[in-house]
Amino acid sequence: MAVKIPIGIDDFREMRREGYTFVDKSMFVRDVVLHASKVLLLTRPRRFGKTLNLSMLRCFVDRAAGDARELFDGLLLSREGGAAWEHASRYPVSIMRCRSGRSPARCTRTTGRLSRS
Numbered sequence: 175m176a177v178k179i180p181i182g183i184d185d186f187r188e189m190r191r192e193g194y195t196f197v198d199k200s201m202f203v204r205d206v207v208l209h210a211s212k213v214l215l216l217t218r219p220r221r222f223g224k225t226l227n228l229s230m231l232r233c234f235v236d237r238a239a240g241d242a243r244e245l246f247d248g249l250l251l252s253r254e255g256g257a258a259w260e261h262a263s264r265y266p267v268s269i270m271r272c273r274s275g276r277s278p279a280r281c282t283r284t285t286g287r288l289s290r291s
Contacts, residue, residue, distance in 0.1 A: 184225040186233050190245045200251035202227050203234045204258040234258075236267040 180194035189196050206214060216224050234242045234251075242262045246252045 184229060186226060186230040187239075187245060189226075198249050199223065199227060200230065200246060200249040201254070203231050203251055204255050206231055207235065207258050207261040232267050232269065235261055235263070235265045237263050237265060238267070239263065 178192070178194045180189050180196070183189055183194060188194075216227070218224050233239055233245050240263065243252065246255075251258065
């Protein structure tokens, strides 16, 4: 069987459904939901999986995404997640992406409007 390398793919749902090779970092979700603080700061070098980890977290907690168990089946979180599963598919999630290809001023204006709301 050929190994499918996910070059340029940062969507957890797509990776799992399309059978791409995935390094299991699913316990990140457990750590975030069980040891949450007001702010989550992810400091990693470029191309180190920040967007993929947040996509995985979104798939787990987003109530609009439906049941998360299918996507996490076979991963460590499905076996050892414990109390983290109380948070599965439970919260509304909003996403705002400010990638380097877009105008930083545009993202700043949007963020400002959101904070004033």
